[in-house]
Amino acid sequence: MSRVYIVLRIRAREGWYPVPDVCVYLPPDPEEGPGQAAHFLWIEILSDDDKITEIWKKAKSAIACGTPYVWIVDPDTLESELWTARARPGSRRNVAPSGFGYRYSAGGSTGE
Numbered sequence: 404m405s406r407v408y409i410v411l412r413i414r415a416r417e418g419w420y421p422v423p424d425v426c427v428y429l430p431p432d433p434e435e436g437p438g439q440a441a442h443f444l445w446i447e448i449l450s451d452d453d454k455i456t457e458i459w460k461k462a463k464s465a466i467a468c469g470t471p472y473v474w475i476v477d478p479d480t481l482e483s484e485l486w487t488a489r490a491r492p493g494s495r496r497n498v499a500p501s502g503f504g505y506r507y508s509a510g511g512s513t514g515e
Contacts (some may be wrong), residue, residue, distance in 0.1 A: 405429055405443070413442070415468040421461060424448045445473045462486045 406428045412420050431444040438456035445465045447458055466488050473486040 415465065415470075417466075419464070421465070423465075442470060443472065445470045447473065447475045449475065449477045 404433075408426050408428075410422055410424065411426055412422050413426065413491075415421055423445045425444075425448070426442045427444040427446075447453075447461065449458065451487045458475055462475060463486075465473050466486060470486075471488040474483060475486070476483045
């Protein structure tokens with residue numbers, strides 16, 4: 404079963420210890436323990452004081468450190484961006500990761 408952590412300080416690389424809003428680890432649990440290994444999904448929930456360019460910079464850094472998916476969500480509009488390790492650096496898609504059960508858009512969400 405996946406493990407979900409809220410506001411967990413992680414060691415992304417030497418000298419950088421970011422705090423994603425939500426992070427998801429897939430089984431098996433990392434031998435180093437949560438926060439010490441790359442996780443499957445990093446979720447950033449935008450707030451009024453966030454600068455989107457800083458969030459994008461954080462997303463690029465997270466992917467460079469081994470996180471395959473970074474999902475940026477605007478809670479007011481429910482619009483989102485999915486950054487992936489498979490796409491060229493900085494590529495974004497406006498859908499939830501496949502298999503997560505929901506696809507978000509400005510009009511609301513639909514279950515899959």
